[in-house]
Amino acid sequence: MLSNLLHINTVWVMASTMILGIAAGGIGCLAYWKRQNLMSDALSHAALPGVVVAFLIIQEKNLLLLVIGAALSALLGAFFIQWFTSASRITEDTAMGMTLSVFYGVGVMLLAIANRSPGGNQSGLNNFIYGQAAAMVRSDVITMVVLAAIVIFIIFIAFKEWKLFLFDPDFAKGIGLSIRGMNVLYTIVLVTTIVIGIQAVGVILMAAMLIIPSVSARYWTHSFKMMILLSSVIGGISGAFGTWVSSTGSGLPTGPFIVLTSAAIFAISLFFGKEHGIVIRYIQFKMQQRSSQLDQQVMTGRGGRSQ
Amino acid sequence: MVSSVINVDDLSASYQKNKVLNDVSFEVKEGTITAIVGPNGAGKSTLIKTMLGLHPKLTGNVSFWDSPFKTAKKKIGYVPQRGSVDWDFPTDALDVVTMGLYGKIGWFRIPSKKDKEKAMNALKKMGMESYAHRQISQLSGGQQQRVFLARALAQDAELYFMDEPLAGVDASTEKAIMTILKELKSNGKTVLVVHHDLQTVPEYFDHVLFLNKKVYAHGETEEVFTKDNIATTYGGDMQWVGKGDQYVIQSTSH
Numbered sequence: 001m002l003s004n005l006l007h008i009n010t011v012w013v014m015a016s017t018m019i020l021g022i023a024a025g026g027i028g029c030l031a032y033w034k035r036q037n038l039m040s041d042a043l044s045h046a047a048l049p050g051v052v053v054a055f056l057i058i059q060e061k062n063l064l065l066l067v068i069g070a071a072l073s074a075l076l077g078a079f080f081i082q083w084f085t086s087a088s089r090i091t092e093d094t095a096m097g098m099t100l101s102v103f104y105g106v107g108v109m110l111l112a113i114a115n116r117s118p119g120g121n122q123s124g125l126n127n128f129i130y131g132q133a134a135a136m137v138r139s140d141v142i143t144m145v146v147l148a149a150i151v152i153f154i155i156f157i158a159f160k161e162w163k164l165f166l167f168d169p170d171f172a173k174g175i176g177l178s179i180r181g182m183n184v185l186y187t188i189v190l191v192t193t194i195v196i197g198i199q200a201v202g203v204i205l206m207a208a209m210l211i212i213p214s215v216s217a218r219y220w221t222h223s224f225k226m227m228i229l230l231s232s233v234i235g236g237i238s239g240a241f242g243t244w245v246s247s248t249g250s251g252l253p254t255g256p257f258i259v260l261t262s263a264a265i266f267a268i269s270l271f272f273g274k275e276h277g278i279v280i281r282y283i284q285f286k287m288q289q290r291s292s293q294l295d296q297q298v299m300t301g302r303g304g305r306s307q
Numbered sequence: 308m309v310s311s312v313i314n315v316d317d318l319s320a321s322y323q324k325n326k327v328l329n330d331v332s333f334e335v336k337e338g339t340i341t342a343i344v345g346p347n348g349a350g351k352s353t354l355i356k357t358m359l360g361l362h363p364k365l366t367g368n369v370s371f372w373d374s375p376f377k378t379a380k381k382k383i384g385y386v387p388q389r390g391s392v393d394w395d396f397p398t399d400a401l402d403v404v405t406m407g408l409y410g411k412i413g414w415f416r417i418p419s420k421k422d423k424e425k426a427m428n429a430l431k432k433m434g435m436e437s438y439a440h441r442q443i444s445q446l447s448g449g450q451q452q453r454v455f456l457a458r459a460l461a462q463d464a465e466l467y468f469m470d471e472p473l474a475g476v477d478a479s480t481e482k483a484i485m486t487i488l489k490e491l492k493s494n495g496k497t498v499l500v501v502h503h504d505l506q507t508v509p510e511y512f513d514h515v516l517f518l519n520k521k522v523y524a525h526g527e528t529e530e531v532f533t534k535d536n537i538a539t540t541y542g543g544d545m546q547w548v549g550k551g552d553q554y555v556i557q558s559t560s561h
Contacts, residue, residue, distance in 0.1 A: 033393075033396065135333075157415055158414075158415060160409060160416075160417070160418070161409075161414060163398070163402075163406075164406050164409055166396070167393070167396045167398065167403075167406070168387065168391070168392045168406070168538075170356075170361050170385070170387050170391060170410075171385060171387055171406065171458075173359075173360070173361055174359055174380065174383070175380070175407075175409060175410035175462070176360065176380055176381075176410050177409075177414070218397070221397065222397045222398075222399075222442045222444075223397055223398065224396070224397045224398050226397075227397050229318040234315055261376070
């Protein structure tokens with residue numbers, strides 16, 4: 001009876017990490033072409049203090065409210081990065097590195113305080129660091145699925161707009177697409193995806209869910225649409241499979257297994273990917289070499305080895 | 308009486324501390340091809356970007372057909388510098404040209420078959436139809452430039468801004484582009500081109516705008532394309548070398 005219940009719970013959790021992976025894979029492609037992979041890492045770390053502060057204020061673990069707190073502090077982090085970069089001589093990567101570590105440091109410090117408060121250590125707030133999908137209850141799952149579905153919808157409905165925005169923003173602006181609007185929308189979907197994922201995957205590894213599927217997809221296609229679809233599929237598979245593996249042992253964190261799954265897919269893509277995969281490239285080179293050697297032999301009329 | 312398409316009035320713009328445009332004023336008449344020439348850093352690209360609202364202006368006013376850019380933008384086509392985008396982006400030539408139609412297709416709608424045909428026709432005009440499904444990363448520089456031109460043609464605009472369309476392209480691409488520009492002109496369209504090769508100015512353009520932070524001269528090529536104007540625009544560190552009919556500018560200091 002109990003194992004059956006656990007089983008149903010696992011299916012629920014797997015479904016939610018799968019849809020999270022799909023959303024993260026899609027938005028990861030946008031981040032990839034916006035050249036902002038490190039940004040997603042900075043934002044997920046910056047979400048931690050918001051989670052803890054929200055918990056300290058409401059004194060209970062309501063995922064939606066914690067997610068709102070996380071979003072606010074991630075946005076604050078994004079604002080700092082933007083502000084440092086534009087108002088000072090600090091470069092963007094420096095600003096991101098600083099924001100990431102300072103926000104994370106503050107988050108861990110607040111976490112220590114929250115854990116000392118009554119009921120704090122049972123709250124499962126520590127799960128936000130490494131991720132524990134199994135700790136999610138039904139309402140958490142629903143919150144996550146609904147928000148992820150909205151993100152996926154926004155990515156696919158504005159598909160052609162994303163493409164234009166990422167490829168040629170100046171031209172896009174010239175024909176009337178609001179670049180500021182697109183930037184705001186991009187930041188909203190990025191932050192939403194990050195904050196709904198941090199409970200399951202953890203703030204440290206969340207960025208990997210955005211980055212790894214998109215670079216893996218890059219090795220299989222030359223079409224933006226296919227890249228987003230593939231990246232989403234890879235994200236979804238990694239999410240579900242990683243969750244399933246972590247559910248086989250008690251207390252295994254979810255995040256690392258999801259990341260390892262997508263890393264395995266990346267390794268396969270890197271070597272065997274149809275577009276510029278290492279093995280394929282080597283085979284193509286060898287074939288070209290052979291055919292041009294044959295050409296040479298025909299041209300010169302000699303059967304000897306060239307080179 | 309030919310009406311004026313563009314009115315620029317006392318336009319100024321800057322990058323951080325450096326003022327790159329200073330009280331720029333000029334008018335452009337319908338059906339003309341104007342070359343914007345000037346040394347590096349003269350603010351040629353900035354002028355175009357500021358006129359199109361892509362760069363903030365400090366002062367001044369720009370109007371198209373006596374109305375602001377916002378209401379006129381549907382009739383304006385823009386060809387950015389080829390280097391301004393990432394050609395590794397996963398898409399093909401036809402898709403990039405279709406982007407020229409996005410404004411007409413409407414937001415959140417999928418391009419129809421008809422739109423793809425229009426894009427294909429634009430590619431054909433640039434002699435690029437056999438490259439329609441080629442990855443843009445695999446196109447040569449000249450081919451990429453043709454794709455950008457085709458995208459602008461697909462826009463079917465009345466007024467075109469082109470930022471160095473002839474920079475770093477081979478002779479056949481230059482010819483193809485100039486043929487299209489002349490065709491645009493004969494169809495009554497107006498074209499402004501940022502240009503860097505002084506030698507070809509008299510052959511290609513009927514109007515010239517000399518720009519170096521401010522306007523040094525502007526008018527019909529026959530009248531204003533003179534040694535004096537070139538010398539003053541390009542400044543004191545430039546030496547004028549006349550080789551017969553050719554216009555060659557050499558810098559005395561590097």
